[in-house]
Amino acid sequence: MKITDALRGEHAVLYVLLEDVRETISDSDNIDVVKKSISTLDRALLSHAEIENNILFPALDPHIGQMGPLEMMRSEHQGIDELLEAARSEQDVAVLKSLAKQLVDLAYGHFQKEEMALFAMAEQFLSEDELSALGDQWAAKRNVEVQGQSCISAA
Ligand SMILES: [Fe+2]
Ligand SMILES: [Fe+2]
Numbered sequence: 533m534k535i536t537d538a539l540r541g542e543h544a545v546l547y548v549l550l551e552d553v554r555e556t557i558s559d560s561d562n563i564d565v566v567k568k569s570i571s572t573l574d575r576a577l578l579s580h581a582e583i584e585n586n587i588l589f590p591a592l593d594p595h596i597g598q599m600g601p602l603e604m605m606r607s608e609h610q611g612i613d614e615l616l617e618a619a620r621s622e623q624d625v626a627v628l629k630s631l632a633k634q635l636v637d638l639a640y641g642h643f644q645k646e647e648m649a650l651f652a653m654a655e656q657f658l659s660e661d662e663l664s665a666l667g668d669q670w671a672a673k674r675n676v677e678v679q680g681q682s683c684i685s686a687a
Contacts, residue, residue, distance in 0.1 A: 533678045535588055535666035536651040542580050543643045549573045550636050557632050563625040570632055574616050577639060581609045584646075587669045588654065595657035601650050608642045 549572060556569040589602060596602050615635040622628040655663065671678045 533667040533671070534655070534660070534663035535670050536654050536663060538667055538670045538674075539580075539584065539588065539651065540647060542583075543647065546573075546576060546580060546639070546643065549576055550640055553632055554636050557629040561625055561629075563623070563628060566625060566628055566632065567619075570616075570619050570628075570635070573635075574620070577612060577616065581612065583670060583673055585609060587666055587673070591658060591662065591666055592650075592654055596653055601645070601653060605642070605646060605650055608638060608645075611638055612642065 553569045553573050556566055560566060585606070589606065592602055612635065615631055615638065619628060619631045619635065622631060658666075667678060
C-alpha cells in the first residue's frame with residue numbers, strides 16, 4: 533500500500549475525532565468531558581504526525597525540501613503540538629474550549645492542505661516502489677500486515 537493512501541485513511545478517522553471535539557465544545561461546559569474528548573484526539577494526532585515527520589517528510593526533503601509546502605506542514609505540526617500542550621494543563625473551561633476550537637480549525641485546514649497538495653506532490657516526486665516501501669514502514673509502525681492492496685491486523 534502507498535503511504536499516501538495509508539495517511540489518507542488515517543485522516544478519515546481523525547476527521548471523526550475532530551468532529552467529536554467540535555460537538556463536545558459546543559454542547560458541554562464540563563471541563564472533564566471537554567478534556568476527555570481532546571485527549572483522545574491528542575494521542576491520535578501525535579502518532580499520526582510522528583509518522584509523517586519520521587517517514588514521509590524525510591523522503592520528500594531531497595525533492596521539495598526547499599519549497600514552501602513541506603516547511604509549512606512542519607510548522608503546522610509544531611502549532612498543533614503547542615495547542616495540545618497548552619490544552620493539557622489548562623484548567624479554565626472557557627480557555628480550554630477556545631484552545632480546542634483553534635486546534636480543530638488548524639488540524640482540519642492542515643489535513644486539507646496535505647490531501648490537496650502535499651500527498652499529490654509525494655505521488656508526483658516519489659515512484660510507486662518508493663511510496664510502497666514507505667507504506668511498509670507505516671505498516672510496521674502501526675502493526676498491520678499489508679498484503680497486496682489489503683491490510684490485516686497483525687495484533
Ligand atoms: Fe500532518
Ligand atoms: Fe496528515
